[in-house]
Amino acid sequence: MSELIRETKLQKALAAVGRGAVYMVMSLFALMTLYPIFWLIMNSFKTTREFQVSQLAFPKAPTLQNYVEAWKMGDFGLLFPNSVLYTLGATAGIIFLSLMAGFAFAKLRSRATKPIYNSFVIGILLTTQTLMIPLFLEVNLLGLYNTRLAVLLVYIGAGLPIGIYLATEYIKAIPSAVVESARIDGAGFFTIFLKIIVPMSVPVATTLAMLNITGLWNEFALINILVSKTELKSLPLGIYKFSGSLSTDYGKQFAALTIGMVPMLLFYMIFRKQITKGVAAGAIKG
Amino acid sequence: MVMPAFVLYLLVMAFPIILSIMLSVSNYSGGRMFGGEKWGFAGFSSYVRVFTDPWFWNALKNNVYIVLISVFGQLPLGFIFAYFIYSKIVRAPSFWQGVLYVPNIISVIVVGLLWQVIFSPHGPIAEIVNNIHASSFQRQLKAIFDGAGGFSLSDDVIKKILHVAGPSGQAMFSNPVPELKDLLASYAGQPISEIYTALSNLFVQKWSPAFLTRTDIAMLPVLFVILWMYTGMYLILFLANMQKIDPQIIESARIDGANEGQVMRYIILPALSGTIVNSAILAISGSLSSFALIFAMTGGGPSRVTEILSIYMYNNAFLGRPNFPLANAISLIMVLISVVLIVLTKAVEKRYGGKEE
Numbered sequence: 179m180s181e182l183i184r185e186t187k188l189q190k191a192l193a194a195v196g197r198g199a200v201y202m203v204m205s206l207f208a209l210m211t212l213y214p215i216f217w218l219i220m221n222s223f224k225t226t227r228e229f230q231v232s233q234l235a236f237p238k239a240p241t242l243q244n245y246v247e248a249w250k251m252g253d254f255g256l257l258f259p260n261s262v263l264y265t266l267g268a269t270a271g272i273i274f275l276s277l278m279a280g281f282a283f284a285k286l287r288s289r290a291t292k293p294i295y296n297s298f299v300i301g302i303l304l305t306t307q308t309l310m311i312p313l314f315l316e317v318n319l320l321g322l323y324n325t326r327l328a329v330l331l332v333y334i335g336a337g338l339p340i341g342i343y344l345a346t347e348y349i350k351a352i353p354s355a356v357v358e359s360a361r362i363d364g365a366g367f368f369t370i371f372l373k374i375i376v377p378m379s380v381p382v383a384t385t386l387a388m389l390n391i392t393g394l395w396n397e398f399a400l401i402n403i404l405v406s407k408t409e410l411k412s413l414p415l416g417i418y419k420f421s422g423s424l425s426t427d428y429g430k431q432f433a434a435l436t437i438g439m440v441p442m443l444l445f446y447m448i449f450r451k452q453i454t455k456g457v458a459a460g461a462i463k464g
Numbered sequence: 465m466v467m468p469a470f471v472l473y474l475l476v477m478a479f480p481i482i483l484s485i486m487l488s489v490s491n492y493s494g495g496r497m498f499g500g501e502k503w504g505f506a507g508f509s510s511y512v513r514v515f516t517d518p519w520f521w522n523a524l525k526n527n528v529y530i531v532l533i534s535v536f537g538q539l540p541l542g543f544i545f546a547y548f549i550y551s552k553i554v555r556a557p558s559f560w561q562g563v564l565y566v567p568n569i570i571s572v573i574v575v576g577l578l579w580q581v582i583f584s585p586h587g588p589i590a591e592i593v594n595n596i597h598a599s600s601f602q603r604q605l606k607a608i609f610d611g612a613g614g615f616s617l618s619d620d621v622i623k624k625i626l627h628v629a630g631p632s633g634q635a636m637f638s639n640p641v642p643e644l645k646d647l648l649a650s651y652a653g654q655p656i657s658e659i660y661t662a663l664s665n666l667f668v669q670k671w672s673p674a675f676l677t678r679t680d681i682a683m684l685p686v687l688f689v690i691l692w693m694y695t696g697m698y699l700i701l702f703l704a705n706m707q708k709i710d711p712q713i714i715e716s717a718r719i720d721g722a723n724e725g726q727v728m729r730y731i732i733l734p735a736l737s738g739t740i741v742n743s744a745i746l747a748i749s750g751s752l753s754s755f756a757l758i759f760a761m762t763g764g765g766p767s768r769v770t771e772i773l774s775i776y777m778y779n780n781a782f783l784g785r786p787n788f789p790l791a792n793a794i795s796l797i798m799v800l801i802s803v804v805l806i807v808l809t810k811a812v813e814k815r816y817g818g819k820e821e
Contacts, residue, residue, distance in 0.1 A: 200553050204545065208563045210692065215566065217588065218578050233588045234595075275469040282465040294470055301477050303745070303805060305753035307774060308798045311781045311791040312480035312487065319498075335476025338469050367465065396571035398756040399774075403782075414573045414756075421577050421760060428581065435574045446569040450562055453569070457697060458704030 215439070222432035229428045244433035248420070252434050253408050257416040261395060263326065264412055268333035269390040272341045273383050275334065280345025281375045285357050286367070295346065301339035306332070307399045314403040328404050329412075333394055340460060341386050348382035349375060388449060388456035395442055413438050481799060488792040510793040519768060520794070523776040526683060527752060530772065533687045534694070534747035539740070541691070542698025547732070549699075550706040551724070561703065564696035575693055576760025583685045585676045601667065602660045604628045615656060617645055629667040636666075679769045686758055686770055693757070694750075698743055705739040706732060741812050749805055752798065773798055 221229050223240040249255065283295045306313070313332065314323075322328035352375070360370045376383075398414040405411055417438040420431045446453060491506035514520050545564065549557045567575060581587050608624045609615060622641050626634050637643040651659045709732065717727055755774040758764065764771035764779065771779075773794065781791035 197553055200548050204548060204554055204560060207545070207695075208560065211563055211566055211696075214578060214582060215570070217582075230586075233591050275472070279466045279469040286465070291466075294466060298469075298473065301473065303749045304477060304799065304802050305749065306476060307753045307755050308802065309477070309480040309484065309795060310755075310774075311777060311788065311795050312484040313476070314781070315487070315788065316475075316480055316483055331472060332476055335472040338473050342469060371465070392569055396573070398571070398573050398759075402756075414571050417571065417573050417577070418760060421580070421763075431577065431581075435577055438574045439570050442569050442571070443566070446566070450558075454561060454565070454700055454704075457565075457568075457700050 218432055218439070219436050221428065222436045224429060226427055226429040229432075244429040245437070248430045248433035248437065251430065252416040252419060252437070253411075254413065254416055254434075254437055256409050257411050257413050260326075260410065261412040261414075264329050264333060264397075264401070265391055265394045267330050268337065268394055269387055271330065271334040272337040272390050273386050276338060276341030276345040276386060277349070277376060277379050277383065278371060279338075279342045280349045280379075281371050283342070283346040284349035284352075285354060285375075295342075298339045298342045302343060304339075306336035310399060310403050313400070317404060324405050324407050324410060326410060329401055329410075332400055332404060333397070336400065337390050337394075340389070344385060344459060345379065345382055348379060352378055384452055385456040385459050388453045389460045391445070392442065392453060395445075481796075484792040484795050484799070488789055488796050490789055492788050494786050494788060506789065510787075510789040511797075513790060514793050514797065519771065519776060520773075522768070523771045523773045526770060526772045529683055529687060530690060530751040530754060531748050533691055534751045535744050537687075537691045538695045538698050538747060539743055541695045543702050543736075543740070545695070545699045546702035546706060547728070549703055557703075561696075561700060564699055566696070567693040568697050572693075572757040573760045575689065576757045579685065579689045579692075580761050583676055587676075590676065598664045601628065601664045605660050605663060609656065615652070615659070617648055617652075619645075622648070625663070633667040677766075679766050682762065682766060682769050686761060689757065689761065690751075690754075694747075698747075701743055702736065702739065705736055709735050745805060745808070745812070749802060752801060752805075 217233075220236065221233065222244055223242070224237045225241060225243070228238065279298075283291055317323050317328045317332075320328075322331075356374060356378075357370055360374055365373070396414060397412070398418065401412050401415060402418075405415075417434050420427075420434045488510050489505060489508060490503055492503040545560070548554050549560055554560060582589060584590075605625065605628065608621055608628070611624075612618060612621045619641060622644050626640050626644060634640050648659075651662065714727055714731055717731060722730070753774060754772065755778070758770060758772055759775055759778070762770040764775040777791050777794040777798070780787050780794065
């Protein structure tokens, strides 16, 4: 009896040690995640000279000058609205077209449905970035180089495969009887779509919004080959400008990086639950 | 209802692939595609050039490294962390999830440029190492002066200081002992701590971190950042799927005397096999097409050693004289690798698909 108690005591001690080790490993990883971000923000308030003297200390006389200059040099006043337009415009387009196509794939049967649906599913793994060179040439061929339209079209087209896959899977679960009874009442397909399917698809639309807003706000590879005019660029392109000749002007570079990082961090803080859900749902592709 | 989506999809996916096939076997050299300079069929010379280019194999090798760190780094780490949270070994599940996912939310350009500075020879890593060197040097100085009973200019003290300063320190003088003695004499009367600082500024050479400039291991920081960035995503993925497991199954297994290892082996792993396979495919296809992170962090440098396929392709199209046939050939090769992966997914899905709910 006493031996048994001793054994459980030993087990408890071992479990406590193990738990401590787990906490340590995870804290280390969390620290490794957060410290560089903290370090970046902290140094964005130092002058480049102060940064060169000490990169690890707190700023002695925090200054906002870096932000003022970086904002001007990066033309962020122009790029910020562009980023908002590209992100929200393309996200809205992806959601609308995905729900529409998803409705057709899930509820309307026709012979063409299956192969077209499969072609979209294949597209999930065929990342558009791989095709940036022919895309660049195509956009030039169509005379769409350096237009906002090109950015929106490419973003929407690239976002459709996963969007349609998720929308179709979701709408499949809506009982067909709902659609049937509306049809008997004389509603057309488009009315059914707008009045019944769209309101019932808010959860999947939210998932798509989270996936695409976070993805498109940070997108770089595609827009990099679609526009070269400053007034059409998005924030990531503007931030990249700080990598070349400006890269030794650390103060301004860090301010620019912080400007690029903070909007999404705030968005993440507000919508963390929805984003997490979206990631879990969106990654079940293939 | 499908048409608008399908047309757009063809425009962004199918048409570029067709264009790519055409151009990869042509001698198109830029400019207007129709009505401009004539161009035509040029055979498979671009493909031959790609496959005989050592830089192609270098880029492919780097892509394979990224695939390996993704599949054998991100996935297992993400899985283990997810398990720690799932089994309630650590508390505050949403805190850990929330924090470890943060890097995913930041633009890859920001991440790339941030780590470029961190790993640069003038960055914080170098500074930390320099601080360690300087403080150890000052400790040694203190020991010397303490041993001599305070500030002293005896030959013995000077020799000891020179010994600590090492060959590079001694090389600063033509006649070390008297010269350093003169120098130290000029400090006499100042607080001892300032003398330490002055000497360490003089003798401790700024560490030029060899491992931060070595080209043969330049991929390591890149791989580290990739691990840093995406592990949180797989954590979320695995955790979400672990939480789908009926807790009663695990509960009753525990009552029947199953230990942690057995629960893992016979319940959690089988339940997640589909997710693991899917994640692996996802990681592979993501690794293959990654571009912006490395583009921002190293640009493929130093001297092309961190180039990956997408950057290799990009540079052939946009750097110097554009070689569009070559770039399109690379693009198609990447598409083909993706297609092989898709076929693989389908095969794997057929084998494991039944196990996942």
